[in-house]
Amino acid sequence: MPERVLLTGATGFVGSHIAEALASAGCEVRCAVRNTSDPRWLSGLKVRLVRADFGRPEDLARLAKGADAVVHAAGITRARRPEDFYAVNAGITRRLAAAAARAGARRFVLISSLAARGPDGEDGPVSHYGRSKLQAEQCLREFGELRPVILRPAAVYGPRDRDFLPLFRLARSGWLPVPASANPLQPVYAADVARAVLLALRKDGPGPFPLAEEARYSWREVAEALEAALGRRVRPVRLPTAGFVLAGRAAGLTARLRGAPPAFDERRARDIAVHAWTCDPSAAERALGWRAGVPLPEGLGHTAGWYRREGWL
Numbered sequence: 001m002p003e004r005v006l007l008t009g010a011t012g013f014v015g016s017h018i019a020e021a022l023a024s025a026g027c028e029v030r031c032a033v034r035n036t037s038d039p040r041w042l043s044g045l046k047v048r049l050v051r052a053d054f055g056r057p058e059d060l061a062r063l064a065k066g067a068d069a070v071v072h073a074a075g076i077t078r079a080r081r082p083e084d085f086y087a088v089n090a091g092i093t094r095r096l097a098a099a100a101a102r103a104g105a106r107r108f109v110l111i112s113s114l115a116a117r118g119p120d121g122e123d124g125p126v127s128h129y130g131r132s133k134l135q136a137e138q139c140l141r142e143f144g145e146l147r148p149v150i151l152r153p154a155a156v157y158g159p160r161d162r163d164f165l166p167l168f169r170l171a172r173s174g175w176l177p178v179p180a181s182a183n184p185l186q187p188v189y190a191a192d193v194a195r196a197v198l199l200a201l202r203k204d205g206p207g208p209f210p211l212a213e214e215a216r217y218s219w220r221e222v223a224e225a226l227e228a229a230l231g232r233r234v235r236p237v238r239l240p241t242a243g244f245v246l247a248g249r250a251a252g253l254t255a256r257l258r259g260a261p262p263a264f265d266e267r268r269a270r271d272i273a274v275h276a277w278t279c280d281p282s283a284a285e286r287a288l289g290w291r292a293g294v295p296l297p298e299g300l301g302h303t304a305g306w307y308r309r310e311g312w313l
Contacts, residue, residue: 177236186213
């Protein structure tokens with residue numbers, strides 16, 4: 001296990017779980033944070049916060065200096081403009097990898113996404129987000145000395161996640177709108193992603209490695225798991241694909257009118273209703289010794305409990 005690890009994205013949802021895992025493993029963790037970042041989820045962890053601007057080469061050099069390994073979890077999943085995805089997700093990855101290589105780092109773990117592969121039946125990514133993550137992966141081919149490892153989590157959920165929160169709030173009403181399509185959900189719990197990072201720091205194998213539970217859940221099974229997590233009856237309401245996508249379009253337009261990146265929009269609605277997102281996580285088990293440890297019903301229970309304690313639900 002590398003002793004000195006630079007972690008980006010540590011104040012975010014997935015990154016904060018990675019920070020916990022690294023600190024618990026005894027690593028000397030340097031967390032790169034922006035001036036606008038909220039570090040509350042890092043409170044109490046034995047990590048060092050370093051303020052930096054990823055657009056400044058001198059800041060990247062300062063961050064990378066002395067690091068044995070880099071875990072790059074920073075990125076954006078929502079943007080007002082398509083070009084922002086590429087500037088952040090691909091551009092920063094290239095600059096950070098170059099700085100890490102110059103500083104002599106010996107490992108670079110990239111938190112990519114299953115979106116970089118694209119949905120079932122497609123030859124590649126189908127969104128600007130997915131294409132930007134694929135570009136980030138391709139950047140690392142230029143830096144073989146970093147022994148890069150690429151992790152592709154599926155839909156990640158768990159405590160601190162805001163993307164699954166609307167699902168819980170809808171279910172709490174007793175009704176859960178779901179797409180009429182039979183596309184299954186194959187998620188991964190945030191702490192399991194963090195555990196994959198620890199293994200990727202120890203073992204060789206470039207990947208990309210899809211990360212997900214082996215189980216694939218129907219929307220009825222998701223509703224039943226939410227019912228158990230919330231302790232109340234949840235009835236799934238099937239919407240035609242066109243209606244589900246239209247609802248996403250309306251939600252996206254509303255968010256943009258408010259000047260905020262949308263949490264749910266037409267792209268996400270299509271991802272859920274039109275596309276199937278399944279994967280075979282066995283490559284991570286063979287190369288890294290990783291296997292998802294938290295099944296969806298258990299993970300949703302933990303997540304609901306955290307939402308309640310934080311007043312989110």
